[in-house]
Amino acid sequence: MTATRPAALPATLLEPLREKARLLRIHSMRMTTAAGSGHPTSCLSAAELMAATFFHAMKFDVADPNSLASDRFVLSKGHAAPILYAALAEAGVFPVSRLMTLRQFSSELEGHPTPWIPGVDAATGSLGQGLSVGAGLAIGARRQKSDARVYVLMGDGEMAEGSVWEAAEFAGFYKIDNLVALADVNALGQSDRTMYRHDTDVYRRKFESQGWATEVVDGHDMAAVVAALDHARSTPGQPYAIIARTEKGHGISFLADKDGWHGKALSPEQLEKALAEIGPAPPVQKDDGRSYARKSLPVPPDFPAPPAPEYKLGQEVASREAYGTGLRNLASVNPKVYALTGDVKNSTFSDILQKAQPDKLIQGYIAEQNLVSTAVGMAAQGLVPFVDTFACFLSRATDQVRMAGISRSNINLCGSHCGVSIGEDGPSQMALEDLAIFRAIPGAAVFYPSDGVCAERLTEEAARRPGICYLRTSRPKTAVLYGPDEKFPVPGLKVLRQSANDAVTVIGAGITLYEALKAYDELKSRGTAIRVIDLYCVKPLDTAALAENVRATGGRVVTVEDHYAQGGIGEAVITALAESGVALAAVRRLAVDRVPHSGKPAELIETFGISAKHVVQAVDQILQKK
């Protein structure tokens, strides 16, 4: 807490804020009743917090509320969307008349916020993610010389999520003092009283234990809320948490602190009763039918070509290390690039970037959820974040990546140590489901470089490409296959071995591509030609090229991947081929089919059925069958 405190706001300035809070309550109830669903009582508890934040604390450009200069607001308790929309409308970002379209298919005002709404930077609605997004926005402002501040409104129910405390420790550790958390402690969850009910001191101690300045206030006392926001502004060196004791449904007698009202809109009759209690309501304004959605979402900034990869053909380099080199080269020409690492920078090799430009790597410690959502916030400020950890540990942030997908966020993620080829560390360290997870994120690109050149080039591509890009890198060193000028279009694939007489197309990536190449040599020595494809881009899939090649080998195809059989390369390729009408004469999918084990990489590739031997066997089986 700070020692010097600004003078309290005079009562004459509080009254307009109280009126704003009253209007926000009216809008929130009307909107949800019109929609027939929504969470009015979760809005009512936050009305003073919202009014004070939007109409006293925040300074932002109503014509461009997502600009770098603008203070930002993140509604972490996304189900209170109506009151956010009401605040944006009252601020003049869009007309109040638009509010009555809430939750309609034709409206940008969805049930939970998305960045299509001006003033929103990230989709919320999966609880507990907003504070990390706010931390990322705050970092994005500071690193780009903006004095903008970031406000995050959280519910007490969502503060049970561990991700909130990852964000809190991160912001406390890095003393992110342009970040303010507002905790709306209304003591009512969806189905029960919250864990700590109105014991605001628990939250205070939790925040303080992680380096935050805190203040506990009556969340319906406008003077107290305004004063707390002022204190936050005048407390340097620490993020600030305003812990507000509130009532769910506050302001309406039959809703206030009542069970059973979560996520329920008022009936028209109930609304009338509520409005009668709350005083004169402005007339309902008719929507003009115009959309106020943002015209476009942020796109990654353009940048000049980075230095070309410097490998010799056949040189042994791990794709994970090439990623680090590529990141360093990229950052040398793109000042917006940042790495966020989960305490594994010496395994994922983002430390190569750090050695060149120490301030471009943010150590995020072992807190993957926070890494991803912080990156979403940074991307919303126009930065180009790369999150790195072992690929299996990115699964810790699956829900955050899902939400980033809904946000159409320009984040990049590098997952190293994929598959059984990591060896002795065993299954807990092996990503064997990451392709399934990332392929199922709409709009996400999934890259799987096999050699160093491809890894560097796809790192560059990730920085250029809008939306989520996932890079899957491998632990073992592998031979460089491509010259420094090779291009890797997206979608795309490389045909590494081909002839007019190819009997089967074999598709691999990463470590299995090299197994396929070994199988090629063995089969060739026996007089069988196979076509070998490097599927460096797993999504989007170059279906036309796949179809052309598999048709050329008579509809005979083998896929081989260091991944479980479900949701990976095999399913992607085979389904795409079948859908495009390729007559599939014989299909074999080689993949890991059970929980693996510790052992030497070669032992595991062999035991779990994805070695050159298995490729040869699959080809032999197919051809005998012919």
Place this chain on the structure above:
Amino acid sequence: MTATRPAALPATLLEPLREKARLLRIHSMRMTTAAGSGHPTSCLSAAELMAATFFHAMKFDVADPNSLASDRFVLSKGHAAPILYAALAEAGVFPVSRLMTLRQFSSELEGHPTPWIPGVDAATGSLGQGLSVGAGLAIGARRQKSDARVYVLMGDGEMAEGSVWEAAEFAGFYKIDNLVALADVNALGQSDRTMYRHDTDVYRRKFESQGWATEVVDGHDMAAVVAALDHARSTPGQPYAIIARTEKGHGISFLADKDGWHGKALSPEQLEKALAEIGPAPPVQKDDGRSYARKSLPVPPDFPAPPAPEYKLGQEVASREAYGTGLRNLASVNPKVYALTGDVKNSTFSDILQKAQPDKLIQGYIAEQNLVSTAVGMAAQGLVPFVDTFACFLSRATDQVRMAGISRSNINLCGSHCGVSIGEDGPSQMALEDLAIFRAIPGAAVFYPSDGVCAERLTEEAARRPGICYLRTSRPKTAVLYGPDEKFPVPGLKVLRQSANDAVTVIGAGITLYEALKAYDELKSRGTAIRVIDLYCVKPLDTAALAENVRATGGRVVTVEDHYAQGGIGEAVITALAESGVALAAVRRLAVDRVPHSGKPAELIETFGISAKHVVQAVDQILQKK
């Protein structure tokens, strides 16, 4: 902290414990040097904690250390596996000679612990999950009248994970006082000093803010560690956290508190130097080649048939509600059944169980990671946990489910509100990637009931089936299709419409099955017969039955699912058909292909391409193409 404290252990009893710590250090270094990899320094910091816990505090049956009566130990910092194995060996669970097989393919002593090792209940190695597992083991003991206590060893690095604090708040809230957390604060992460270095007070305040009794000790002072463990035992009403200041690499001059040693085995020369420092080492014992893996892992207990579903054909009931009814019926005949809910029991309908048997529902609040790992602990005690939340929020616990898969844990998960058919709440609340995630968990069964009868029967099946079972339930009410005695074998499917002249097989589940049935009616009125399949069991897939039906319709197939196109029903079915050699004449996959939007369920089903109209169009296209 407790007021009355037991007397300190006499020095004569401390010396043998110190000798055990010394032996554990020797074993840990030798094992990792023999393996050529591993994390010896992460073991060395924990030697006194491990020795005191295993040889002073814990009481367990060395012949059956996973028994209900046995105290349990969870190594949350799984990379310190060598010292756990060393402690188990020194305790007599398996011979010390076995230790030298660490990380070999033929050995059960994998790089990170798995439950195949006697004395281990859950796989660890993805950090921050052990405290939740421990909470589940502790609950499992208490609910089954065991006085057993549970000890969880955590690293300070992993305490950056939010999941740790979900577990801490859960255990504090429920006053799980047979649970002891040991925090090994060695201040060194993998790639940097940890966030709070040796500031043990931060951890103390974090635990205390959540209701734990705490004690800070010098983790290399055996008397202090032993005393703390005694204090923990004599502190009722609260879980107990022993926060130990330690040194990574402690005991060896060139390792202690040194950077750059994470995850590195000593060379044979370095080992010799280390052993010279640490005093006389016992001779290395030669492995006898015998496996000491557990013969089997826990299987769910058998139970009599629950009451049959009570629906009339055509009655409208949501599968999510039938799940709740089924869970209640199941629990009426199986006392091991428990529900853990993420504050959504009134949406997922586990509150139906709670109304019948209030003590069988555990409110886990909004902390999905903790729900899943707690369930893993409960299952390891022979309970039958069902975790429920919105399906999209289960994605928050993807890494925990992944680790549960490696553990072969008997947990069941019900995800409600799948797909766009939830309507107005919008994309953040829609699970459209859950099939991809759960299908990629090895050994997991994926059930997708369409009607109430099937939902109840598959809930029963989940309780009988070993391994992870995932139930995907829907928000809208749907017509009951099956009589109360219908059986739903696994794998299996139901052919709901068929004739000798079926032109196309249409495969759906959940809401899309009803769209397929509508399409059937429309096409029939136009003289086209289609075969309609209810794919209630998405994994394992009944490939033989699928192939038979699709062959019967000339290799023409349409899949339709309320899920993204990747990793769902379409890819599973089409790939399986192609692999089994079904000549696919025409394939259409109807699925959600982009981020959806708020709107009415019918609007969304229509807009996102999975309605009866789209099924009819797909069939028409296929048949025109013929």
